[in-house]
Amino acid sequence: xxxxxxxxxxxxxxxxxxxxxxxxxxxxxxxxxxxxxxxxxxxxxxxxxxxxxxxxxxxxxxxxxxxxxxxxxxxxxxxxxxxxxxxxxxxxxxxxxxxxxxxxxxxxxxxxxxxxxxxxxxxxxxxxxxxxxxxxxxxxxxxxxxxxxxxxxxxxxxxxxxxxxxxxxxxxxxxxxxxxxxxxxxxxxxxxxxxxxxxxxxxxxxxxxxxxxxxxxxxxxxxxxxxxxxxxxxxxxxxxxxxxxxxxxxxxxxxxxxxxxxxxxxxxxxx
Ligand code: AMP
Numbered sequence: 001x002x003x004x005x006x007x008x009x010x011x012x013x014x015x016x017x018x019x020x021x022x023x024x025x026x027x028x029x030x031x032x033x034x035x036x037x038x039x040x041x042x043x044x045x046x047x048x049x050x051x052x053x054x055x056x057x058x059x060x061x062x063x064x065x066x067x068x069x070x071x072x073x074x075x076x077x078x079x080x081x082x083x084x085x086x087x088x089x090x091x092x093x094x095x096x097x098x099x100x101x102x103x104x105x106x107x108x109x110x111x112x113x114x115x116x117x118x119x120x121x122x123x124x125x126x127x128x129x130x131x132x133x134x135x136x137x138x139x140x141x142x143x144x145x146x147x148x149x150x151x152x153x154x155x156x157x158x159x160x161x162x163x164x165x166x167x168x169x170x171x172x173x174x175x176x177x178x179x180x181x182x183x184x185x186x187x188x189x190x191x192x193x194x195x196x197x198x199x200x201x202x203x204x205x206x207x208x209x210x211x212x213x214x215x216x217x218x219x220x221x222x223x224x225x226x227x228x229x230x231x232x233x234x235x236x237x238x239x240x241x242x243x244x245x246x247x248x249x250x251x252x253x254x255x256x257x258x259x260x261x262x263x264x265x266x267x268x269x270x271x
Pocket of ligand 1: 024025026027032033035036134141142143144146169170171172173180181182241244
């Protein structure tokens, strides 16, 4: 595996590659990331992983500081699975140039995590826009666990007619159903159990939804989720994923979206 810590060496290596498959991550590699990487490996020999914890997408410096960091372990995992390129950019690599395209923030930014984490998606789109300009990947692999992020990146790419194809990968879950996340490593055992209960609760809610009007029952549902051991629910919404609008009743185009806190850890999921 070739590891690049600066842009100029990376560009010398990849500028002529036509089928570069890019998997952006913030590290602490887990099974969710590996599912994206495996998909990328199936379609290209030239897979490039980035690990960069982007300070601009965190709402507070303390959240940025406590984000899990496991670089040595990540490198050994990626070496073992024979990844060709790993990019570990510096802040200056990413932010010391003026990008060709401005960040396009669709109005879907104002919902879900955009509401509870102001500025978060501006930070995400900013870094992704810059990564795309540096790397010029033909393919990008993103997880639907971060559905809002993925949708906003798609809309940005579409708006500017950027020549890259986005492949969406399904959410990989723990045995108990909780979505795998780098932040899960900070959870205590009982909190992992609670995350599993939240998943099961939402799954059964999704089955019952024909008869449930979320707007009328929202407080009751949030209370029931809190009774499972959740400290706070940032949001619980049904979104029609075709129109990106909130709806009260679920139909086949809808997903349930949640952000909630277990102790000091904030988790998101959609199903
Ligand atoms: P992150 O390192 O959390 O920024 O995630 C990097 C990429 O991995 C993003 O496209 C995420 O959506 C994706 N990802 C994170 N967790 C999972 C998961 N449990 N299943 C599938 N993809 C995931």
